[in-house]
Amino acid sequence: DAKTTQPTSMDCAEGRAANLPCNHSTISGNEYVYWYRQIHSQGPQYIIHGLKNNETNEMASLIITEDRKSSTLILPHATLRDTAVYYCILYHGGSQGNLIFGKGTKLSVKP
Amino acid sequence: GAVVSQHPSRVICKSGTSVKIECRSLDFQATTMFWYRQFPKQSLMLMATSNEGSKATYEQGVEKDKFLINHASLTLSTLTVTSAHPEDSSFYICSSIAGINEQFFGPGTRLTVL
Numbered sequence: 197d198a199k200t201t202q203p204t205s206m207d208c209a210e211g212r213a214a215n216l217p218c219n220h221s222t223i224s225g226n227e228y229v230y231w232y233r234q235i236h237s238q239g240p241q242y243i244i245h246g247l248k249n250n251e252t253n254e255m256a257s258l259i260i261t262e263d264r265k266s267s268t269l270i271l272p273h274a275t276l277r278d279t280a281v282y283y284c285i286l287y288h289g290g291s292q293g294n295l296i297f298g299k300g301t302k303l304s305v306k307p
Numbered sequence: 308g309a310v311v312s313q314h315p316s317r318v319i320c321k322s323g324t325s326v327k328i329e330c331r332s333l334d335f336q337a338t339t340m341f342w343y344r345q346f347p348k349q350s351l352m353l354m355a356t357s358n359e360g361s362k363a364t365y366e367q368g369v370e371k372d373k374f375l376i377n378h379a380s381l382t383l384s385t386l387t388v389t390s391a392h393p394e395d396s397s398f399y400i401c402s403s404i405a406g407i408n409e410q411f412f413g414p415g416t417r418l419t420v421l
Contacts, residue, residue, distance in 0.1 A: 232412075239311075239400045239412035240351070283350075287410075294341045295402075295410055297351040 199223070200284045205302040208278075214271040216301050218284030221265045229260060230287050230295070231269045233280040240283065240297075243269065274305045309335045309405035313413035320391055321421055328386045328416045330401030336381035337403035341410075342374075345398040357384040391420045 201219040208214040220229065228247050232240040244251055244258045246267075251258045257270040271278055283300040310333040320326050330340055338359050343351040355376055356364045363376035375387040388395055396419050402412040 234351075237398070237415070237417070239313075239402075239415045242409060242411065245409075294353050294356060295351075296353070297343075299350050 199286050199296075200298050202282075202284055202298065202301045204299065205304070207304050207306060208271075208274045210276060210305055210307050211273055214274040214278065214303055214305070216269040216271075216282050216284075216303065217266065218268070219266045220284070220286055223264050223286055224288075226288050227286040228288070229258065229264075229267050230285045231256070231258065232283045232285065232295075233278075234283070234300070235277075235280045243282075245287075274303075276305050276307065279303060279305045309333075309403075309409070309411045311337075311401065311403055311411050311413040313399075313401060313416050315416060316414060317417045317419075319419045319421065322392055323390055325387055325389045326391055326418060328388075328399055328401075328418075330384045330386070330403075330413055332382045332403050332405070335403075335405045337384070337405075338381065340378060340384040340401055340403045342376065342384075342386050343400045343402065345400060345415075351400060354386075359384075388418065391418070393420045396420045 228245050230245040231243040234240045244256050246258045260267045281300040281302050285295050312331045314329045340357040342354045344354050345351045354369045357376045357378040359378045365371045378384040398415050400415045402410050404410050
């Protein structure tokens with residue numbers, strides 16, 4: 197079973213920041229927080245990951261609380277193409293581990 | 308990032324026939340590939356882990372004789388759905404790990420069994 201909890205759905209206005217929360221209160225010390233998204237009828241796309249420090253890349257920012265029990269994915273300027281299901285996943289890494297997907301958050305970006 | 312391709316992207320077949328889906332890592336070698344299945348409005352569920360040169364490991368409830376996996380090279384894994392039935396209609400997605408901690412997914416294959 198997935199070890200994360202996310203809201204089922206969220207709306208965001210185009211051009212505004214989208215803040216997607218994720219709770220992972222049982223995270224263990226060697227688990228990373230990964231975010232993927234899945235646009236309809238496509239394979240999941242990697243967004244970002246982090247262990248305990250905040251991370252930023254060209255797609256998004258990841259804010260992890262100090263106790264690591266929750267995190268927030270931030271899309272700074274959402275566009276209509278960001279409409280997708282966003283998955284927050286705990287992953288210990290390595291060459292043998294698979295990803296366990298929960299239900300994710302359906303983000304709808306509206307004009 | 309690394310690129311994983313799948314072929315075909317969409318396939319329609321008759322009940323009782325077999326269908327082969329290919330998963331390729333285009334710019335890296337993949338010792339391990341994962342096969343997922345996704346039914347409409349549901350999340351991805353892992354079916355099996357494919358290891359190059361050895362037998363695949365199947366998740367509980369997945370029939371290994373129905374879903375044949377072959378990982379004969381470091382860039383190709385195949386999933387064959389044997390004697391397909393309408394309940395096997397689904398979105399099949401493969402993935403592989405490139406580098407240390409990044410897993411990349413193929414675009415998926417939509418299987419429809421009539």
